[in-house]
Amino acid sequence: MSEKKKSDPREGSLRIIRRGLSLSPAIVEGWRRTVLLALLGTAGSSLVPIVVQRSVDSGLGDTQGGVDSGRIVLVVVLAAVLLGVSGVASWAAKVRIFTGTERGLTQLRVRAFRHVHDLSMLTQNTQRRGSLVSRVTSDIDQISLFLQSTGMILVLSAGQMLVATVVMAFLSWQLTLVVIGVFIPLALSLKIFAERMSIAYDRVRQTVADLLTTIAEPVVGASVVRSYAIERRTQQRIDDAIQTNYRSNVKAQTIVSVTFASAILVGGVANAAALGVGVWLGVVGDLSMGTVIAFIFLITLFVGPAQMATQVITEAQNAVASWRRVIELLETPADVVDPGPGVAALPTGDLGARFSAVRFAYPEGPTVLADLDVTIEPRQRVAVVGETGSGKTTFAKLLTRLMDPVEGTVSLGRDDQWADIAQVSFADLRRHVVMVPQEGFLFDSSLAENLRYGRRSATDAELVAAIGDLGLVDWFEALPRGLETRVGQRGESLSAGERQLVALVRSALADPAFLVLDEATSAVDPQTELRATRALEVLLDGRTSVTIAHRLSTAENADRVLVFDAGRLVEDGSHADLVDAGGVYQRLHASWVAQASLGGGVTPAGTLAP
Amino acid sequence: MTTSLDNLGGTDTTDLTRRGFRVLGIGIGRQKALFTLSIVFSVLFGATTVADAWVLGWATDHVIRPSFEDGDVATGALVTGVLLFISVSILRMIGVVGRRLVGGIVFYRLVAGDRRRVTRKYLRLPVSWHQAHPTGQLLSNANADVEAIWSVFMPLPMAIGVIAMLVVAVATMLAADLVLTLVGLVVFPLLFVLNVVYQRRQGPRMAQAQSLRGDVSSVAHESFDGALVVKSLGREDEETARFASASEELRDANIAVGRVRAVFEPVLEALPSIGVLLVVLLGIGRIESGATDPGDVVQIAYLFTIVAMPVRAIGWVLAELPRTVVGWDRVRGVLDDPTRFPYGTADLPGSGPVGLRTEGLGFAYEPGEPVLADLDLEITPGSVTAVVGSTGSGKSTLASLVTRLLDADEGQVLLDGRPAPDIDHDELAAAVALVPQATFLFDDTVRSNVTLDAEISDEAVWDVLRTVQADRFVEALPQGLDTQLGERGTSLSGGQRQRLSLARALVRDPRLLVLDDATSALDPAVEQRILRALAERSQGEGGPTVLVVAYRKATIALADQVVHLADGRIADRGTHAELRERSAAYRDLVDAYDQAREEVDHE
Numbered sequence A: 001m002s003e004k005k006k007s008d009p010r011e012g013s014l015r016i017i018r019r020g021l022s023l024s025p026a027i028v029e030g031w032r033r034t035v036l037l038a039l040l041g042t043a044g045s046s047l048v049p050i051v052v053q054r055s056v057d058s059g060l061g062d063t064q065g066g067v068d069s070g071r072i073v074l075v076v077v078l079a080a081v082l083l084g085v086s087g088v089a090s091w092a093a094k095v096r097i098f099t100g101t102e103r104g105l106t107q108l109r110v111r112a113f114r115h116v117h118d119l120s121m122l123t124q125n126t127q128r129r130g131s132l133v134s135r136v137t138s139d140i141d142q143i144s145l146f147l148q149s150t151g152m153i154l155v156l157s158a159g160q161m162l163v164a165t166v167v168m169a170f171l172s173w174q175l176t177l178v179v180i181g182v183f184i185p186l187a188l189s190l191k192i193f194a195e196r197m198s199i200a201y202d203r204v205r206q207t208v209a210d211l212l213t214t215i216a217e218p219v220v221g222a223s224v225v226r227s228y229a230i231e232r233r234t235q236q237r238i239d240d241a242i243q244t245n246y247r248s249n250v251k252a253q254t255i256v257s258v259t260f261a262s263a264i265l266v267g268g269v270a271n272a273a274a275l276g277v278g279v280w281l282g283v284v285g286d287l288s289m290g291t292v293i294a295f296i297f298l299i300t301l302f303v304g305p306a307q308m309a310t311q312v313i314t315e316a317q318n319a320v321a322s323w324r325r326v327i328e329l330l331e332t333p334a335d336v337v338d339p340g341p342g343v344a345a346l347p348t349g350d351l352g353a354r355f356s357a358v359r360f361a362y363p364e365g366p367t368v369l370a371d372l373d374v375t376i377e378p379r380q381r382v383a384v385v386g387e388t389g390s391g392k393t394t395f396a397k398l399l400t401r402l403m404d405p406v407e408g409t410v411s412l413g414r415d416d417q418w419a420d421i422a423q424v425s426f427a428d429l430r431r432h433v434v435m436v437p438q439e440g441f442l443f444d445s446s447l448a449e450n451l452r453y454g455r456r457s458a459t460d461a462e463l464v465a466a467i468g469d470l471g472l473v474d475w476f477e478a479l480p481r482g483l484e485t486r487v488g489q490r491g492e493s494l495s496a497g498e499r500q501l502v503a504l505v506r507s508a509l510a511d512p513a514f515l516v517l518d519e520a521t522s523a524v525d526p527q528t529e530l531r532a533t534r535a536l537e538v539l540l541d542g543r544t545s546v547t548i549a550h551r552l553s554t555a556e557n558a559d560r561v562l563v564f565d566a567g568r569l570v571e572d573g574s575h576a577d578l579v580d581a582g583g584v585y586q587r588l589h590a591s592w593v594a595q596a597s598l599g600g601g602v603t604p605a606g607t608l609a610p
Numbered sequence B: 001m002t003t004s005l006d007n008l009g010g011t012d013t014t015d016l017t018r019r020g021f022r023v024l025g026i027g028i029g030r031q032k033a034l035f036t037l038s039i040v041f042s043v044l045f046g047a048t049t050v051a052d053a054w055v056l057g058w059a060t061d062h063v064i065r066p067s068f069e070d071g072d073v074a075t076g077a078l079v080t081g082v083l084l085f086i087s088v089s090i091l092r093m094i095g096v097v098g099r100r101l102v103g104g105i106v107f108y109r110l111v112a113g114d115r116r117r118v119t120r121k122y123l124r125l126p127v128s129w130h131q132a133h134p135t136g137q138l139l140s141n142a143n144a145d146v147e148a149i150w151s152v153f154m155p156l157p158m159a160i161g162v163i164a165m166l167v168v169a170v171a172t173m174l175a176a177d178l179v180l181t182l183v184g185l186v187v188f189p190l191l192f193v194l195n196v197v198y199q200r201r202q203g204p205r206m207a208q209a210q211s212l213r214g215d216v217s218s219v220a221h222e223s224f225d226g227a228l229v230v231k232s233l234g235r236e237d238e239e240t241a242r243f244a245s246a247s248e249e250l251r252d253a254n255i256a257v258g259r260v261r262a263v264f265e266p267v268l269e270a271l272p273s274i275g276v277l278l279v280v281l282l283g284i285g286r287i288e289s290g291a292t293d294p295g296d297v298v299q300i301a302y303l304f305t306i307v308a309m310p311v312r313a314i315g316w317v318l319a320e321l322p323r324t325v326v327g328w329d330r331v332r333g334v335l336d337d338p339t340r341f342p343y344g345t346a347d348l349p350g351s352g353p354v355g356l357r358t359e360g361l362g363f364a365y366e367p368g369e370p371v372l373a374d375l376d377l378e379i380t381p382g383s384v385t386a387v388v389g390s391t392g393s394g395k396s397t398l399a400s401l402v403t404r405l406l407d408a409d410e411g412q413v414l415l416d417g418r419p420a421p422d423i424d425h426d427e428l429a430a431a432v433a434l435v436p437q438a439t440f441l442f443d444d445t446v447r448s449n450v451t452l453d454a455e456i457s458d459e460a461v462w463d464v465l466r467t468v469q470a471d472r473f474v475e476a477l478p479q480g481l482d483t484q485l486g487e488r489g490t491s492l493s494g495g496q497r498q499r500l501s502l503a504r505a506l507v508r509d510p511r512l513l514v515l516d517d518a519t520s521a522l523d524p525a526v527e528q529r530i531l532r533a534l535a536e537r538s539q540g541e542g543g544p545t546v547l548v549v550a551y552r553k554a555t556i557a558l559a560d561q562v563v564h565l566a567d568g569r570i571a572d573r574g575t576h577a578e579l580r581e582r583s584a585a586y587r588d589l590v591d592a593y594d595q596a597r598e599e600v601d602h603e
């Protein structure tokens, strides 16, 4: 995915960070003051070596000469005051950073979430659900970790090393060169270490993803695992994933440990060098004793950052990668765009639909709907039939603007008032046109809450009334907790048919002018199905409806039947017109009638009429 | 140590700490050898850290001062000093590498071990248990919770090493100067206490933030999962508001964490510096009175500088303890779950169809709300029985009971006369196949999804794919049988998924086949073709006993016997013709379409 971008990571990273910050303005609000405070806060760490140097040279290191205790006390008191000031500055900087980044990232998080919903079903389907979720969870957390910890360490360490270098250069430029010379090889090898570390962590991430998928198997597929007795196979797959993950973790840990520790060795060598060269310079030149000792203290200010450096670099890379993913998500064009209010309005009252020269193909796929020209009159009850894969669902999704056609337009309206649905605001469109998909997805809350997805303001009494209106009282009364029934995750505490019933009631509550049902009752028994769909029709009397028929009985009752075959509208007429027309419909209907009228003992069990 | 910690907190945290330490003990017990090794390395690190300061003190007194005083390099001592600095740092490095690496291995082993335990338990727990627990929770038990328990093992070896270090530090200070040691005895415990107070205050805030992070994640998960519903009902604004309010709560919790951090971190950083200043102040007097050498003052001052950072490891351990306990409780909740679902040892001899009988079968998902009651069924080997009933009448539940995914609360299921719970698991799986209403596909190849890695030839796989009319679309897939299906088979249409699920059952030549509305996503025409092929298959000798949940009459007409289920009881049974003849309720149910058609005709 990011192959191309990897070729120039520096340029990209800067762009990403700049773009990321511009998306979360709260992060950078008043950054000048924050940086100033943070630098003041770090300066505190350089105070100790200075105090040591001053006191040693003021006689603390000299047992023979007198100790200038007055001066030392002054230095110490001054340092204590400065320490206090820098502490307060550090506190203020941190509060500003935490508050700013959290505010900014929350803006980004919510924006990314919203953008996912603005993407069309098509774009959403090309991504794993889990990866969309990571965009608004772990990716943002990674950025926040970076800005608040790692990034701060990075900035502060850089500041600390800068201040330390200035202090060192001030004390002795020769010794400074020696110390820097010792640290240079380490600095150069950091790049290699960081590269290896990032490879190792990439591998870890990959094994974690595999682990999550495999661990989900016995949980999500519990009944398949159980009924085919494949526990051993499943366990083996999980054990393998756990082991692979373990190995990659240990490998990454090895690299981390070694790089971390190498800074200690370099620190030791730097101490030794400062000691040797410092003493020699003191003897032949004018270096003071306090300066030599102060250098050893100053070197600790390099060792700390050097220990963390590889880790900081890796985490910084991760954070930039996360940021890049979030930004890429936000930059994915919402291909089905909400034009907003006021562009085109739907006429009040009845609505019809019109497809003009519509063609559709899934991205990089063949054309699945072609040359579609059809007008659905207001108040018409239309049934759509055709074999699996003939394009029925695609038709419904175009009609409700879950997708936009590749060519042609879809309009809603009547008489001579038609509006291209691409010009109608989502708020307007969704209020008038509602689709009930096959999969009755419910949210993990109560039955009442789920029904209110159809009409936010509905009272309990209205909910019960809607259930009653659809003839579902028997079913409803059998639920022990009634409206308060918990439906479980995705509604899985209800039976598959019950979930579809809830979706149906939901759509009745939404009270749309135009209803689209996509095999919305495929798991419901025939009697309940007929009762509910008819009641729905009565409720929506005078509304327009398009029903993708799972059972041809729907077509028999419809005002008009549209027959799809291999992506084309091949027949259009009433059931009576088409049933003897010798086309696709006649064939489909014959097979339906054949299997539906097998009852009554006409055909012996075990054989099927052709 | 435990007691001193306990005094700091209230009873709640006392208990939490005690339990946390108990979990630590368990973890140590599981990885005794490696853990000990990591402690050895850590103590080496602690001791050499102190040694580093000692070397500086020694060098001050024996190298730096003599050289400056005499104006001549004390060569011998200088070489010793240089070598000492280098060799101490080498030992220190070994200590760090060993501690981090071995400590990490201990952590990763503990995590891997518990992941194996939890997933093994998942594989043993019955389907009813899985149904009663949210998927998200179970996944986090095996992942995040397991990590939460053991992540304390990352800083633990270091913390223990630090304690050793402090002991050595105080000892070397005592050897250097008694009065200056007092500074250490004030500053170190203060550092320690501050850390404890810090982590105590931070603990609950972090836990709060962690749980809010979980909320944010589950809102996102659910909302994206139900994207189609959100979109088609135009609920994007409400969903965004729901997510924003969860995110804002998380934001405020994170800011609360940050505020505490902003106060304590600068104080913890400044404290050692204050120690150094005190040492210098007191040092003046000590040196003036000749009680101590300058080298000792420098050494002690340096000690404060390098000990400060590691001491915080103790704070990290304490900070992790609440998470440890929470994670432990959650994981134990799974591991200690008493639910048993034992399989027996009885086999099902022979290879022909299996007979099925239920006696007084009763089942309830929630106590007192029976879904099935008093169900007596008799299905002769090789016959086809259709189960018909309205939505929610308990058909799927019955299918789960006869395939022993669930165990009856009352009565029993008998397969060839043997109670289902007495039958060996593999034997049962080999004989009985269920095609569930909801299809589950593995993130694996088409072949693996059908064979489930059993030894089945490709020929047999293609044969069965032809039967379920899946051969054409599988051939059209880029890698045929080797095509990866992706996350839960989302790249396939509902009908295609259902066909693979059917193939999976049929390829095993089951002796009892249970189809739970397993053709609902197929067009009537396609379904008919499949059913006809199925019928042909079972026309041959030794075809399976079939129990089929269905609404379509073509399917029902296949049946030798129809069972009409209503309100969890058998309302009637007999042939389709008989039931139609005598039961109005049955007619209303299965003839609904015909009646509808007649009404149309009469209009």
Ligand SMILES: Nc1ncnc2c1ncn2[C@@H]1O[C@H](COP(=O)(O)OP(=O)(O)O)[C@@H](O)[C@H]1O
Binding pocket: A125, A362, A365, A368, A386, A387, A388, A389, A390, A391, A392, A393, A394, A395, B493
């Ligand atoms: N998300 C998708 N990506 C690519 N192709 C798809 C997708 N969804 C459906 N198709 C293809 O488009 C065609 C029409 O599908 P669909 O409209 O779902 O048919 P129907 O609803 O009549 O069963 C089929 O060939 C199907 O394989």
Ligand SMILES: Nc1ncnc2c1ncn2[C@@H]1O[C@H](COP(=O)(O)OP(=O)(O)O)[C@@H](O)[C@H]1O
Binding pocket: A492, A493, A494, A495, A496, A497, A498, B131, B132, B365, B366, B371, B389, B390, B391, B392, B393, B394, B395, B396, B397, B398
């Ligand atoms: N996992 C579950 N937890 C609680 N109740 C359930 C669960 N599964 C099903 N039920 C309830 O049990 C009853 C029967 O469900 P089911 O057997 O799936 O019906 P059918 O297959 O006949 O539609 C329904 O009322 C349903 O709400």
Ligand SMILES: [Mg+2]
Binding pocket: A495, A496, A497, B395, B396, B397, B437, B517
């Ligand atoms: Mg069912």
